Amino acid sequence: MPELPEMENYKVLLNERIAGQEITEVQLNREKSININPAIFIKTVLNQKVLNVNRQGKHLLFQLQNGQTLLLHLMLGGWMFYGTEADKPKRTVQVRLSFGPNHLYFIGLRLGYLHLHSQSDVEKELEHLGPDPLALDFTLKDFLNKISKKHGRLKTTLLNQEFIAGIGNCYSAEICFHARILPTKDIDDINETELGQLFHSMKIVLQDALKHGGYLENPLYDGDHLTGGFYPRRQVYDREGETCKRCGDKITMETISSRKTFYCPNCQK
Structure with missing residues (x-):
């Protein structure tokens, strides 16, 4: 599932390509992917300029000229491609927004x-989300205050979007590895020094992932060499049985709350 770095990468690349552009055609191949009558959806979106694309947590917000917002959540398996019909991947497309000869395909x-x-409805939809971990005003003090109210396993808390928005299965594992803390550890057993390291590791890992385009394998457009650049930089995520790059031990996978959790039993204590 795309997480904060993947969606931020999409945001930046899409703003470079469609901000200020008019939606010239709307194609809906799956009505369940939208939330209102298809005819009304098309009428409201068609011929509108996309003023900009913003991100909140794992969501993208396409701000339209008429004040309406397209709220995107890719969930598990979702991705996008921007280009001409000739460039389009051979995958099933649920929604297509056209910008003249180029199209934005929503796949999976x-x-x-x-x-x-509407803007007010978007705010209601997203009001449950916690702070953005990369926001400049989200400080160590804020983090320690929030996590002091939490109990249970660290992994479960990091995945809670009401706690912090944007971290999922991949980056929770990478953050814990960087901080040398087991994701299976109970929050009550983690001291303040370790929590401080966890906060700084969160910033470092997410910024590094963003710099390298996240871990998704599918490029956004033909010639996109940034998207997916973080995948080979993974330290533990999806590397069960492989050698730890830090100590040489074997990476372990354990299921926590029905989610696969990867860690090094030697490096992380």
């Missing part, structure tokens, strides 16, 4: 969605 929206909302 089996669980994901592209919903149309």
Whole structure:
């Protein structure tokens, strides 16, 4: 599932390509991917300029000229491609927004969605989200205050979008590895020094992932060499049985709350 770095990467690249551009055609191949009557959806979106694309947590917000917002959550398996019909991947497309000869394809929206909302409704939809971990005003003091109210396993807390928005299965594992803390550890057993390291590791790992385009394998457009650049830089995520790059031990996988959790039993204490 795309997480904060992947969605931020999409945001930056999409703003470079469609900000200020008019939606010239709307194609809906799966009505369940939207939230209102298809005819109303098309009428509201068609011929509107995309003023900009913003991100909140794992969501993208396409701000339209008429004040409406397209709210995207890719969920598990969702991704996008921007280009001409000739460049389009041979995958099933749920929604297509056209910008003249170029199109933005929404692919793999089996669980994901592209919903149309007013600004006030978008705020209600996202009001449950916690702070953005890369926000400049999200400080160590804020983090320690929030996590002091939490109990249970660290992994579960990091995945809680009401706690912090944007961290999922991949980066929770990478952050814990960087901080040398077991994701299976109970929060009550982690001291303040370790929590401080966890906070700094969160910033470092997410910024590094963003710098390298996240871990998704599918490029956004033909010639996109940034997207997916973080995948070979993974330290533990999806590396069960492989050698730890830090100590040489074997990476372990354990299931926590139905989620695969990867860590080094030697490096992380």
